[in-house]
Amino acid sequence: AETLAFYGPDARDAVDKLISLLCEKEMHQGIWSYSYPGGVELEIVRLQAIKALGAIGPDARDAVPTLIALRAFNIHVAVDAYAAPLADAAGTALKKIGPASVQSVPELISLFHYPEPYRYYPVVKFFLKGIGEEAVPVLVESLKHENSNIRSWAAVLLGEMGCGEEVSVPALVATLKSAHEQYIKSMAQFDPDEEAEKMALQCVEALKKIGPKAKDAIPLLRELADKDAPYYIRSDAQAALSTILHQLK
16 A cells, blocks of 8 residues: 555556455445454554555545545544544545545445434535535435435535536425425324424425525425414425525515
């Protein structure tokens, strides 16, 4: 790995191998997870692999999700002497690599299944916005993910992307309608579905952030903002509706 760092961009063919040196990772039920076997020798290898990926630069963009996960692990979990150097090196490598690849979007979104997912939000948002419109369909598909955290954070991110509204708005409207209906049904059974409630509110907030380009959501938002609408969503829908209508003037 140390030798590859010397070669920089010319070592691009070694990216997959370098990623494999950083951690052990696997996908189960659409979610990527990472583990970090211990040992000083492995930590030294990881450090050199990170530096090599940074030296390769943009051609190492498939490593972005793994580097984000490794950085967060070493900031918040790891306690050995290499934690800080590994976290710092991962941050430096991410800056050198730049935007992630669209192929890495599902893995980026998988980070939200970890405890305290808000820790990942700023950096994941940064890299998704760097990818741009190509990331939107993957986020839309994630609205249907089995994991509730991934579903709700996908809605949040769609509100922040600033592009692809012709795809994201219909999906958010459909998801909002479905989540709201599910919540009302659960209330009637005296067993409130908190995940459905959260999803509905996240969709409303996302539509509010999208603004005038979310005008197709106005009919549903009017319905949810009505004085006879359920209390849990009424004020949020009123705020979203007001924002969209004001910006359309």
